[in-house]
Amino acid sequence: MDLQLSARAGRACTVVSVGGELDMDTAAELHDFLQEVADTGAVQVVLDCAELSFMDSSGLGIFLVWFKELQGRGGRLCVAAVQDTVAYVLRVSAVEQVLDVYDTVDAAEAGVPPVVP
Template sequence: MGDMGMEVSEANANDVSIVALNGRLDAASAKSVLAGIKELVKRNRFNIILDMSGVEFIDSAGVGILLASYRAVDAKGGALKICAIQNQVKSIFSLTRLSEFFEIFSDRASAEKDFD
């Protein structure tokens, strides 16, 4: 998974997939991020943590992709949780009310523990 403006890495911890994003979540990278989430769903990986500690920027396309990712996982009865949001991205989450859709954790360990 990845795009020139976004590096995406995936790891698994038991039945939880951890997707770490690094870069800009914008129109150029958003579709590849959604494709990666949908690929996890196809592989029956429905418990997903998005580690956004490396995301320094998000635009409206990024917001839309996060919502589409949420819907794709939720439709299969799974959960998409977000952790480690940087302050500048956190303000976008507040403005767009994304925090009403997602469970947001301060760090990856807290998000993983919540799946237990």
């Protein structure tokens, strides 16, 4: 299954919707897409994972790389609306202790502080 990616302006962030399967075959697509988003100046990113049906360690790696990258730019990366299979991967890998995980995209957007220039 292919990876579906899109971005939209959120309240004080950019919401990136990730759908399909995130694995070693598609992880580079997410990395490149997040690079494009960051190149536009976005530093507060919410990953909307409502349509993400599968994720392996390659996907976890991309989440962590971009968590650190955005943190280094004074921003943050968080995830929202994860399905049970993805939530399980985040939990057993302890990544949910590093990334903020929200039940909904609205909750994630509300939790993003505005960036002060």
